[in-house]
Amino acid sequence: MSNLHTDDKPTDTVTLPSGLYIVATPIGNLGDLSPRAAAVLAGAALIACEDTRVTAKLLAHIGAKVPMLPYHDHSAQSVRPRIIEKALVAPVALVSDAGTPLISDPGYKLVQAAREAGVNIVTVPGPCAAIAALTLAGLPTDRFLFAGFLPPKGGPRAAVIAELASVPATLVFYESGPRLGAALAALHQGLGDRPAAVGRELTKRFEECVAGSLSELAARYADAPPRGEIVITIGPPAPAEAVSAETLDAALVQAMGSASLKSAVALVAARLGLPRGDVYARALALREGAAESLGGGAGD
Numbered sequence: 270m271s272n273l274h275t276d277d278k279p280t281d282t283v284t285l286p287s288g289l290y291i292v293a294t295p296i297g298n299l300g301d302l303s304p305r306a307a308a309v310l311a312g313a314a315l316i317a318c319e320d321t322r323v324t325a326k327l328l329a330h331i332g333a334k335v336p337m338l339p340y341h342d343h344s345a346q347s348v349r350p351r352i353i354e355k356a357l358v359a360p361v362a363l364v365s366d367a368g369t370p371l372i373s374d375p376g377y378k379l380v381q382a383a384r385e386a387g388v389n390i391v392t393v394p395g396p397c398a399a400i401a402a403l404t405l406a407g408l409p410t411d412r413f414l415f416a417g418f419l420p421p422k423g424g425p426r427a428a429v430i431a432e433l434a435s436v437p438a439t440l441v442f443y444e445s446g447p448r449l450g451a452a453l454a455a456l457h458q459g460l461g462d463r464p465a466a467v468g469r470e471l472t473k474r475f476e477e478c479v480a481g482s483l484s485e486l487a488a489r490y491a492d493a494p495p496r497g498e499i500v501i502t503i504g505p506p507a508p509a510e511a512v513s514a515e516t517l518d519a520a521l522v523q524a525m526g527s528a529s530l531k532s533a534v535a536l537v538a539a540r541l542g543l544p545r546g547d548v549y550a551r552a553l554a555l556r557e558g559a560a561e562s563l564g565g566g567a568g569d
Contacts, residue, residue, distance in 0.1 A: 283308045283309075283311070283312040284312065285309065285312045285313065285360035286360065286389060287356060287357060287358050287359050287360055287388075287389065288356055288360060288361070288388055288389030288390060288391055289352075289356045289361050289363060289379070289380065289383045289388050289389070289390050289391070290309050290313065290360060290361065290362045290363065290391045290392075290393055291363050291369075291370050291371065291376070291380065291390070291391070291392045291393060292306050292309055292310060292362045292363065292364050292370070292393040292395075293306060293364075293368060293369040293370070293393060293394055293395030293396055293397065294306065294324075294327060294364050294365065294366075294367060294368065294395065294396070295327075295367065295368075295395075295396055295472065296367045296368045296396045296397070296398045296401065296471055296472050296498075297367070297470065297471060297472040297473035297476075298472040298473060299327070299330055301395065301396050301472060302327070302330070302331070302395070303393070303395050305393055306393050306395055307331045307333075309360070309362055309393050310327070310328065310331065310333060310335065310362055310364070311328075311331060311332075311333035311335065312360060313335050313360045313361060313362040314335075314336070314355065314359035314360055314361065315335070315336050315337070315338060315352070315355050315359065315361045315362070316328075316335050316336070316337045316338070316361070316362045316363075316364060317337075317338050317339075317340035317348075317352050317361060317362070317363045317364070317379070318337055318338070318339065318340060318363075318364045318365070318366075319339070319340065319341045319364075319365050319366045319374070320339070320341075320366050321337045321339055323366045323367075324337055324364060324366075325337070327364075335362075338351070338352065340352065340363070340375075340376075340379070341374075341375070342375055345375045345378060345379070349378065349379055349382055352379060352383075353379075353382055353383055353386050353388060356383060356388045356389075357386065357387070357388055363376055363379060363380075367396075367398070367498075368396050368397050368398050369394065369395065369396065369397040372397060372398075372399060372415070373415075373417045373418065373443055396472070398443070398468075398471055398498065398500050399415050399441045399443070399500060401468070401471045401472065401500075402441065402466070402468035402471060402478070402500035402502050403439070403441065403502060405466065405468055405471075405478040406439075406465075406466035406468065406478065406480065406502040407466070407480060408439045408464060408465075408466065408502050408503070408504045409438075409439050409504065409505060410439065412437065412438040412439070412505070413438050413439040413440070413441055414433070414436055414438045414439070414440055414441065415441045416429070416433060416440055416441065416442050417442065417443055418442065418443050418444065419442055419444065419452055419455070419456075421448060423455070426452070426455050427455060427458075427459060430455060430456060430458075430459035430460060431459055431535055431536065431539045432535065432539075433460075434459060434460055434506070434539035434542075435506065435538055435539055435542055435543070435544070435545070436505070436506075437505050437506065438505050439502060439503065439504055439505055440501075440502070440503040440505075441500065441501070441502050441503075442456075442500070442501040442502075442503075443498070443499065443500060443501075444499040444500075444501055445498070445499065446469075446494045446495045446496050446497060446498075446499060447494050448494075449467070449490045449494055449495065449499055449501075450487065450490045450491040450492070450493075450494060452501065453465075453467075453483060453486050453487035453490060453501070454487045454491070456483055456487075456501070456503060457483035457484050457487050459539075460483065460503065460506070461483075461506075462482045462483055462484050463482070463483055463503050463504045463505075463506070464480070464481075464482060464483075464503075464504040465480070465481065465482065465483050465486055465501065465502060465503040465504065466478055466479065466480040466481075466486075466501070466502045467479045467486055467490070467495075467499060467500075467501055468499070468500040468501075468502070469495055469496075469497045469498070469499055469500075470496075470497040470498070471498075471500065473497075475497075477495075483503065506542055512541050512542075512543060516541070517537070517541065517543070517548070517551060518551070518555060520537045520540065520541060521533060521534075521537055521548070521551060521552050521555055522555065524536050524537050525552065525555070525556070530549075530552055530553075530556065533552060534548050534549045534552050537552075
């Protein structure tokens with residue numbers, strides 16, 4: 270976080286109705302905390318947060334002292350009922366360590382449970398690393414897909430990338446510095462050499478956004494993993510050239526010869542840039558045709 274002074278005038282406490290307040294916090298620069306977010310945090314009866322140490326620094330910055338309760342992957346299920354019970358009678362704030370809650374964290378389950386319990390839910394929008402990276406990348410933003418973190422292991426990671434290969438949108442991933450080189454290499458292999466960008470240390474003093482092709486970025490970071498939190502943005506696939514029926518059939522026959530129907534369809538759809546549903550329908554037709562051919566031969 271930035272080195273802003275923490276001896277400013279304490280935030281005025283406001284009286285808030287009971288409910289669950291989803292509060293976005295800075296992703297690096299404390300100056301990005303909105304006055305409304307500061308007022309809600311100061312006026313909350315309880316703050317559910319990932320790490321109490323991180324949130325304590327934020328509270329110190331605004332001059333507030335509020336009880337905190339850890340809410341993360343390991344504690345979520347056990348503490349969720351307590352948060353819901355409190356939110357029914359008092360204002361409870363939900364924050365992540367940085368950015369907007371529910372983006373790549375378990376917060377959605379709390380909101381879901383709160384809605385089912387009749388809790389009033391209020392959003393206090395603000396910083397989000399995925400959106401910040403999109404604004405810097407210079408890639409199409411009219412349609413984008415946030416895909417969170419890629420699996421760390423090669424097989425599952427390749428499967429996820431293949432699933433996303435034909436999505437006609439800019440793709441956004443979160444990644445850690447030590448895994449960046451391997452992730453970029455896998456993305457290049459699975460998506461081709463698309464334009465992309467790597468955003469790092471967003472909103473902080475050493476903010477950086479490096480743009481280039483996936484092959485260029487993979488080479489740049491192969492042996493030089495950067496520090497800080499990373500956002501990868503990748504441009505959408507180029508418009509697919511018309512694929513003939515003969516080309517599709519040949520690709521499907523070859524793929525189905527060594528893979529299951531489902532795997533063959535996913536592979537061919539990604540390779541040819543075709544809708545998976547269309548490829549699946551054609552694969553079924555080919556399989557049924559082959560079965561009928563074998564059945565007819567047996568009866569002659």
